[in-house]
Amino acid sequence: MQLGRVTGTVVATVKSEGLEGFKFLVVQPLNKQQEPVGRPVIAADAVYMAGPGELVYFVASREAAEALEPRFVPVDHAIVGIVDQVMT
Amino acid sequence: MQLGRVTGTVVATVKSEGLEGFKFLVVQPLNKQQEPVGRPVIAADAVYMAGPGELVYFVASREAAEALEPRFVPVDHAIVGIVDQVMT
Amino acid sequence: MQLGRVTGTVVATVKSEGLEGFKFLVVQPLNKQQEPVGRPVIAADAVYMAGPGELVYFVASREAAEALEPRFVPVDHAIVGIVDQVMT
Amino acid sequence: MQLGRVTGTVVATVKSEGLEGFKFLVVQPLNKQQEPVGRPVIAADAVYMAGPGELVYFVASREAAEALEPRFVPVDHAIVGIVDQVMT
Amino acid sequence: MQLGRVTGTVVATVKSEGLEGFKFLVVQPLNKQQEPVGRPVIAADAVYMAGPGELVYFVASREAAEALEPRFVPVDHAIVGIVDQVMT
Numbered sequence: 001m002q003l004g005r006v007t008g009t010v011v012a013t014v015k016s017e018g019l020e021g022f023k024f025l026v027v028q029p030l031n032k033q034q035e036p037v038g039r040p041v042i043a044a045d046a047v048y049m050a051g052p053g054e055l056v057y058f059v060a061s062r063e064a065a066e067a068l069e070p071r072f073v074p075v076d077h078a079i080v081g082i083v084d085q086v087m088t
Numbered sequence: 089m090q091l092g093r094v095t096g097t098v099v100a101t102v103k104s105e106g107l108e109g110f111k112f113l114v115v116q117p118l119n120k121q122q123e124p125v126g127r128p129v130i131a132a133d134a135v136y137m138a139g140p141g142e143l144v145y146f147v148a149s150r151e152a153a154e155a156l157e158p159r160f161v162p163v164d165h166a167i168v169g170i171v172d173q174v175m176t
Numbered sequence: 177m178q179l180g181r182v183t184g185t186v187v188a189t190v191k192s193e194g195l196e197g198f199k200f201l202v203v204q205p206l207n208k209q210q211e212p213v214g215r216p217v218i219a220a221d222a223v224y225m226a227g228p229g230e231l232v233y234f235v236a237s238r239e240a241a242e243a244l245e246p247r248f249v250p251v252d253h254a255i256v257g258i259v260d261q262v263m264t
Numbered sequence: 265m266q267l268g269r270v271t272g273t274v275v276a277t278v279k280s281e282g283l284e285g286f287k288f289l290v291v292q293p294l295n296k297q298q299e300p301v302g303r304p305v306i307a308a309d310a311v312y313m314a315g316p317g318e319l320v321y322f323v324a325s326r327e328a329a330e331a332l333e334p335r336f337v338p339v340d341h342a343i344v345g346i347v348d349q350v351m352t
Numbered sequence: 353m354q355l356g357r358v359t360g361t362v363v364a365t366v367k368s369e370g371l372e373g374f375k376f377l378v379v380q381p382l383n384k385q386q387e388p389v390g391r392p393v394i395a396a397d398a399v400y401m402a403g404p405g406e407l408v409y410f411v412a413s414r415e416a417a418e419a420l421e422p423r424f425v426p427v428d429h430a431i432v433g434i435v436d437q438v439m440t
Contacts (some may be wrong), residue, residue, distance in 0.1 A: 002218060009175045010169075011172045012170060014169060014170040016134045017155075021204040026174060027118070029215065031216070031263070032204070041090055043089070047191065059250045059251065059252045067192045067194075071252060074166060075089070078192070078250060079194060081096065082191075083187070085186075086176070088183055088202065088228075096351055096352035099344075099347070099349040100280075100321070103344060104310045106331075107345065112265070114350060126267035127293065127294075131265070161330060162328060162330040164323045177410075207392070213391055214391070222368045223367065233376075237413050241426075242370075254426060256426050257362075258365070258367075261363040263363060264404075265414075267439045271440055280433065282419075283433065288353070288409075288433075290438060306409050326357070329418070337418060340421035340433070
């Protein structure tokens with residue numbers, strides 16, 4: 001999983017079958033200092049509570065679909081937790 | 089998923105078995121400012137309506153094949169939505 | 177797998193279903209000289225003994241979930257060994 | 265999938281079980297201008313006709329094995345098409 | 353698959369369940385000129401004959417586990433061939 005910050009919402013009318021029920025958020029990956037690094041990704045919200053501005057961690061690749069119901073959806077990034085704190 | 093813009097179409101006569109029915113588009117990944125970043129990828133069109141010039145989001149890796157019918161095809165990138173707007 | 181050093185712990189109250197039982201650690205990937213390189217990842221602790229400061233190796237992508245019990249969880253990085261020594 | 269150009273052939277006597285029947289080619293990934301970019305990969309030839317010098321597109325990760333017969337082989341890159349033309 | 357050179361061996365007493373039987377080697381990925389590029393990875397030896405100094409090719413991600421017996425192990429890189437020669 002990676003740390004990221006939610007920065008926006010994607011609005012799309014034409015979608016692939018199976019994606020109708022999901023909310024898609026723009027997530028900016030962060031480095032150790034929680035600064036933006038690399039390209040933003042578009043992630044399904046698997047905690048159903050994430051919103052712009054929040055610090056989250058997201059899962060990528062095959063496992064992202066495991067966070068969703070139903071599971072066999074063409075999704076490769078999903079937010080799986082809202083971070084309260086990173087203790088170092 | 090990632091944001092991208094469709095920039096072209098791939099014409100290929102010799103293909104691996106199972107890929108005959110699909111349209112393959114060249115998609116340029118975009119950064120937060122929707123500027124080109126990184127290498128273009130070749131993605132199957134899973135919304136059956138995407139074309140050059142359009143802003144799309146695409147899924148990569150194992151999940152790309154979940155967007156297609158039949159599912160067990162050697163495809164690792166698929167366009168799964170046409171973006172109307174990104175709200176930030 | 178990759179070499180990494182555990183640098184912190186993630187505290188998250190809101191999590192995706194199925195992630196309640198796991199400990200999530202911040203792991204900094206290392207290069208050949210065991211210097212930090214690239215972004216830290218958040219990995220599940222599959223040896224149940226890893227902690228801050230330790231040299232570990234972690235598995236990424238689909239195989240991370242294979243290290244956990246139960247297996248069908250949305251996890252894409254897992255610590256699978258604590259390194260005693262790298263012989264070169 | 266990504267665009268690439270075949271630049272060589274790999275000769276290996278000692279191979280993992282299940283890889284005896286396949287031809288492995290060195291493929292250099294290309295950018296939009298079809299210039300070399302990044303590291304070359306070693307890909308199985310799933311069209312059974314690709315050779316040095318040809319412009320191809322290849323699939324990576326889990327889906328590469330879907331292009332081969334039998335499917336359960338430890339292969340993560342496969343050439344799935346020979347490109348006639350890229351229309352932009 | 354990618355080209356790499358074996359540069360070391362990993363010694364780890366504490367391992368995730370299912371990894372007891374495998375030998376793990378440090379592999380440095382190589383570019384076209386067979387020079388080191390990027391971070392080393394830790395790969396399971398699926399040819400059971402690889403050792404420090406040898407030129408190998410390795411498979412990454414989901415397919416790495418296909419090279420091993422048993423298959424459902426948390427391994428994401430495996431050496432699947434020892435290279436005799438790269439013909440270009």
